Amino acid sequence: MKILVNAAYRLVQLMNFLGAAAAIVMTAMVFTGAVMRYFFGAPLRFSDEMVGLLFISMAFLAIPLGVFRNRHITIDILSRNIPRPWAHLVNAVALLILMLFSAAFIMTSYQFMDFSREITARSDIGSLLLWPWMAIMPFCMSVAFLVAVLQFLDSFRVLAGKESFFPGEDEAASDDTEEGSL
Amino acid sequence: MTWGILAGALLLTLVTGAVLGASLGLAGFVLLEFQAGGATDLAITSVWNVFTDFTLSAVPIFIILGDILLASGVSTRIYNGLTPLFHRIPGRLLHTNIAVTTIFGAVSGSSTSTAAAIGSVGYPELSRRGYDKPAIVASLAAGGTLGLLIPPSLSLLIYGATQNVSIGKLFLAGIIPGLIIAVGFSLYLMLASLLKPELTPNDEEKPGSREILHGLGQIWPLPILIFFVLGTIYLGFATVTEAAAMGVMAAILLGFLWGDLTLRKLWRSFLSSTVIFGAIAMILLGTIILAQAISILGLPRDLVDYIATLGLSKYEVLVLVVLVYLLLGCFFDGISLLLMTLPISFPLMMALGFDPIWFGVIVTILMEVGMITPPVGLNLFVLVTMTNREVDLGQASWATAPFWLVMVLSVVLFTLFPEIVLFLPSFY
Amino acid sequence: QDKVELKMHSQIVESRPEAEYLQEFADRVNERAEGELEIRVFHAGSLGVKDTDLLRLMKSGSVDMAMMYGEYYKRDAPELAAVYVQGAITEPEHHLELLPTIREIYEEAYADWGVTTVGGVVSPVFDVGLHCNDPVNSLEDLQDKKLRVWAGHLVDTFDKLDVASQVIPQNDMYVALQTGVVDCAYYLSTVAETVSLQEVTDYEAYLHPWAAVPWMFGVNDEAWDSLSPELQEIVREEGERMWEKTRERAVDEEREREARKDREELGITMLEPFSDEDVAKFVEAANEAWAEMAEDAGPKGVEYYERMQEEISELDR
Ligand code: NA
Ligand code: NA
Numbered sequence: 001m002k003i004l005v006n007a008a009y010r011l012v013q014l015m016n017f018l019g020a021a022a023a024i025v026m027t028a029m030v031f032t033g034a035v036m037r038y039f040f041g042a043p044l045r046f047s048d049e050m051v052g053l054l055f056i057s058m059a060f061l062a063i064p065l066g067v068f069r070n071r072h073i074t075i076d077i078l079s080r081n082i083p084r085p086w087a088h089l090v091n092a093v094a095l096l097i098l099m100l101f102s103a104a105f106i107m108t109s110y111q112f113m114d115f116s117r118e119i120t121a122r123s124d125i126g127s128l129l130l131w132p133w134m135a136i137m138p139f140c141m142s143v144a145f146l147v148a149v150l151q152f153l154d155s156f157r158v159l160a161g162k163e164s165f166f167p168g169e170d171e172a173a174s175d176d177t178e179e180g181s182l
Numbered sequence: 183m184t185w186g187i188l189a190g191a192l193l194l195t196l197v198t199g200a201v202l203g204a205s206l207g208l209a210g211f212v213l214l215e216f217q218a219g220g221a222t223d224l225a226i227t228s229v230w231n232v233f234t235d236f237t238l239s240a241v242p243i244f245i246i247l248g249d250i251l252l253a254s255g256v257s258t259r260i261y262n263g264l265t266p267l268f269h270r271i272p273g274r275l276l277h278t279n280i281a282v283t284t285i286f287g288a289v290s291g292s293s294t295s296t297a298a299a300i301g302s303v304g305y306p307e308l309s310r311r312g313y314d315k316p317a318i319v320a321s322l323a324a325g326g327t328l329g330l331l332i333p334p335s336l337s338l339l340i341y342g343a344t345q346n347v348s349i350g351k352l353f354l355a356g357i358i359p360g361l362i363i364a365v366g367f368s369l370y371l372m373l374a375s376l377l378k379p380e381l382t383p384n385d386e387e388k389p390g391s392r393e394i395l396h397g398l399g400q401i402w403p404l405p406i407l408i409f410f411v412l413g414t415i416y417l418g419f420a421t422v423t424e425a426a427a428m429g430v431m432a433a434i435l436l437g438f439l440w441g442d443l444t445l446r447k448l449w450r451s452f453l454s455s456t457v458i459f460g461a462i463a464m465i466l467l468g469t470i471i472l473a474q475a476i477s478i479l480g481l482p483r484d485l486v487d488y489i490a491t492l493g494l495s496k497y498e499v500l501v502l503v504v505l506v507y508l509l510l511g512c513f514f515d516g517i518s519l520l521l522m523t524l525p526i527s528f529p530l531m532m533a534l535g536f537d538p539i540w541f542g543v544i545v546t547i548l549m550e551v552g553m554i555t556p557p558v559g560l561n562l563f564v565l566v567t568m569t570n571r572e573v574d575l576g577q578a579s580w581a582t583a584p585f586w587l588v589m590v591l592s593v594v595l596f597t598l599f600p601e602i603v604l605f606l607p608s609f610y
Numbered sequence: 611q612d613k614v615e616l617k618m619h620s621q622i623v624e625s626r627p628e629a630e631y632l633q634e635f636a637d638r639v640n641e642r643a644e645g646e647l648e649i650r651v652f653h654a655g656s657l658g659v660k661d662t663d664l665l666r667l668m669k670s671g672s673v674d675m676a677m678m679y680g681e682y683y684k685r686d687a688p689e690l691a692a693v694y695v696q697g698a699i700t701e702p703e704h705h706l707e708l709l710p711t712i713r714e715i716y717e718e719a720y721a722d723w724g725v726t727t728v729g730g731v732v733s734p735v736f737d738v739g740l741h742c743n744d745p746v747n748s749l750e751d752l753q754d755k756k757l758r759v760w761a762g763h764l765v766d767t768f769d770k771l772d773v774a775s776q777v778i779p780q781n782d783m784y785v786a787l788q789t790g791v792v793d794c795a796y797y798l799s800t801v802a803e804t805v806s807l808q809e810v811t812d813y814e815a816y817l818h819p820w821a822a823v824p825w826m827f828g829v830n831d832e833a834w835d836s837l838s839p840e841l842q843e844i845v846r847e848e849g850e851r852m853w854e855k856t857r858e859r860a861v862d863e864e865r866e867r868e869a870r871k872d873r874e875e876l877g878i879t880m881l882e883p884f885s886d887e888d889v890a891k892f893v894e895a896a897n898e899a900w901a902e903m904a905e906d907a908g909p910k911g912v913e914y915y916e917r918m919q920e921e922i923s924e925l926d927r
Pocket of ligand 1: 287290332
């Protein structure tokens with residue numbers, strides 16, 4: 001399982017790199033669009049659409065890493081005061097909720113993408129083929145789902161007294177400073 | 183039944199500490215599947231629409247801008263420069279949060295862009311200097327809402343266009359109430375830090391006028407940044423999203439020339455801003471799905487409809503309408519709530535003789551209140567995410583409550599003295 | 611018997627006359643159905659649904675009823691946006707002559723998406739004009755302006771006339787004009803007041819009548835089948851009645867004159883309309899762009915385009 005967790009980490013990290021690249025392209029496109037319109041009177045035709053598509057890519061690509069590092073917002077006023085054995089159970093239920101939600105989202109977003117592929121839906125102005133962009137939603141959520149499953153399994157190892165394969169919150173924070181090594 | 187599912191979902195979230203986006207979204211899916219006849223495809227269409235919207239893309243770009251300013255040390259120097267100036271005022275640099283969000287609100291039409299733009303720099307700089315963390319978050323979240331009231335305002339635009347009310351008059355009407363609320367926020371901050379000195383760091387030595395002047399000399403990049411972000415909007419060079427990108431370019435230049443930005447730090451800024459935005463995206467996902475479920479069930483409309491059938495007096499209806507907006511504000515954010523309720527609430531209020539301009543401002547304030555009302559409050563989410571979970575949603579909400587109260591009191595004030603709202607537009 | 615409740619989506623804001631007609635249709639159906647059916651209209655998108663998604667949502671049954679506007683479905687059915695375009699007509703009366711063909715095409719197309727059409731609202735043929743900060747009433751004047759338009763086809767059309775334009779959503783138009791992100795808006799002049807255009811532009815010049823796709827009342831097949839034959843009859847009759855009523859009112863010079871006078875009172879300076887020459891150039895460019903759009907939309911698009919061209923060739927002559 002350690003291997004799986006490591007592989008998952010590599011994957012979510014790679015997705016984070018791709019997301020950051022999307023953010024860079026997005027920012028550059030918005031900037032260029034304004035300059036082109038103002039100085040050259042020639043607005044980029046479908047830059048708004050393209051920016052929207054990069055935006056959704058960036059947003060979804062970043063979700064799995066957030067799951068991996070426990071970065072997503074929770075309300076833990078009650079749960080953090082729950083005593084030990086029960087805390088594990090509660091944590092497992094929390095992960096179950098995450099898994100259920102991801103599963104529902106994967107199914108519906110897959111259908112959305114698949115239907116768009118069938119009818120070859122295209123964007124309004126630039127006529128960009130949309131389904132590959134739509135596929136980012138179920139794909140990223142599937143990775144988030146897998147990470148949640150690994151965490152779910154890991155939580156039972158922890159319950160059995162073994163050490164977690166996932167970084168704790170402190171480790172995750174220190175991890176931030178090392179990730180620029182690309 | 184619907185309310186039962188909502189309450190159950192909240193309880194489960196609270197007890198288990200589940201990822202909030204997931205539990206709200208799951209509640210949305212359950213409602214769509216079992217209450218709306220299996221209409222789960224609505225969940226994805228609305229997510230797709232929101233996440234491919236050009237306007238919203240301003241939010242991550244502002245977060246990137248803030249991250250670059252931090253990484254390059256430019257923002258640190260600016261805040262260092264401002265510190266002596268604010269030393270004597272109780273609350274000190276916390277006031278910069280209100281002041282800057284007010285100024286920023288004057289160019290940005292959206293509350294969340296404002297919170298994102300200021301929060302990504304304001305939080306790290308102030309918390310590093312020892313200010314009370316929840317207080318920083320609360321002042322930023324509340325200050326951010328001013329973006330909706332001070333023109334230009336997305337909410338007033340939509341109100342004007344859908345209800346055929348002059349947008350120019352609405353914009354004028356928003357100015358004084360916006361400033362009054364900003365002053366109210368600042369007064370509260372002064373009061374709070376007089377009562378609780380631990381809100382601000384305790385460094386005793388008082389800066390002299392020389393230090394203040396020296397400090398001001400340090401902030402020269404600020405006008406440059408302000409020009410790139412605010413000036414370009416006012417000059418018609420750029421929209422808000424474009425101005426965010428202008429700011430990023432300016433920050434990169436300043437960072438390399440004046441700060442200590444490196445390519446490595448720049449890349450890391452993009453990486454960490456995407457992680458932050460990923461967390462915001464997750465919660466957005468959940469709230470979009472839940473909001474879609476509630477709106478397809480027609481709940482907001484039923485509530486407002488119900489008030490209309492009670493046959494109450496003018497001000498009784500107003501009180502109930504305000505209460506309904508406050509209740510719905512728990513589950514919705516800003517614009518979606520406006521679109522769902524206005525077709526019913528507007529004719530209802532007009533029939534009772536309220537002024538259309540006045541009601542536009544009141545409704546906008548209520549939208550703003552919704553942005554900081556938990557459990558679904560986008561400004562809170564954005565800022566809590568930016569703290570890297572140093573502040574949790576509960577602490578943030580609690581610290582925001584007084585600001586919430588200031589806004590609700592302002593509604594009372596503007597009801598008692600509607601001329602405060604209607605004074606400026608009367609000249610138009 | 612159980613009461614059937616159908617929720618009906620409409621994107622159009624209540625300050626527009628089309629919304630009033632829709633509400634009248636629903637009220638009359640509800641009254642005649644005597645409690646067996648209630649159509650609840652959600653105006654101004656208050657059901658939380660976007661028009662872009664409407665076809666697939668009607669097909670899946672997630673939305674019961676909607677006031678449908680073919681041009682909005684370009685993403686899912688590009689051929690529906692290629693039925694009728696701005697520049698297709700230069701006289702308001704032409705619209706009425708083309709209307710039966712447009713209706714026929716849309717009814718067929720909607721049926722393919724599992725939607726039964728029951729009449730609808732014929733949009734009023736409003737004036738379409740250029741609203742600018744400077745006096746602009748020729749294509750030449752437009753060439754050094756930044757222009758806001760509402761659809762991709764218009765960008766293509768103005769491209770061919772060497773005018774730089776971009777699609778800006780209605781909600782962003784006011785601020786874009788105010789700050790100077792754009793200098794001119796191509797807009798429905800008759801209803802320009804509803805979005806306060808007079809506050810951010812000073813001049814107006816008429817270009818052509820609005821080639822308005824009709825708003826059709828669509829019911830998804832599942833919801834339609836849940837109605838008894840008697841109720842279906844009532845809905846059909848009332849939809850048809852509204853179609854007739856609004857068709858008679860669609861072209862109304864008096865209304866346009868009054869509206870123009872109102873706008874002048876609000877401070878708009880009315881310029882001479884675009885010259886016949888300019889209009890002819892616009893029509894030519896629009897037609898070229900139309901043919902390309904139909905081509906891109908596939909065989910269906912070309913078929914619809916040709917059916918419309920045939921009707922257009924019979925106008926006037
Ligand atoms: Na604003
Ligand atoms: Na809220």
